[in-house]
Amino acid sequence: MTAASLPCDIVSLRMAHCRAEHAAGSGQYHLAVLHYRTCLEVAERREDCRATQFFALRLAECYEAMGLRIKAHAFRHLADADGSAPLG
Numbered sequence: 001m002t003a004a005s006l007p008c009d010i011v012s013l014r015m016a017h018c019r020a021e022h023a024a025g026s027g028q029y030h031l032a033v034l035h036y037r038t039c040l041e042v043a044e045r046r047e048d049c050r051a052t053q054f055f056a057l058r059l060a061e062c063y064e065a066m067g068l069r070i071k072a073h074a075f076r077h078l079a080d081a082d083g084s085a086p087l088g
Contacts (some may be wrong), residue, residue, distance in 0.1 A: 029062045053079045
């Protein structure tokens with residue numbers, strides 16, 4: 001799915017988020033990353049800073065669990081740069 005064809009409606013975003021949460025909860029971090037990146041792209045297209053921060057943090061957690069600390073750091077940096085208030 002390309003950025004131009006990403007659905008921006010809230011239902012599609014919520015479905016992608018649910019898929020990501022389910023995958024992360026069962027340790028399928030590669031799938032979780034796939035769905036969280038979709039969520040992040042949608043949040044960025046919607047210009048929703050809080051959602052962008054939230055999904056960047058979720059990606060950082062997945063990458064950390066996968067042992068990819070440099071990628072995790074990059075997404076934590078994105079979350080810090082994009083929001084003024086820290087999220088869980």
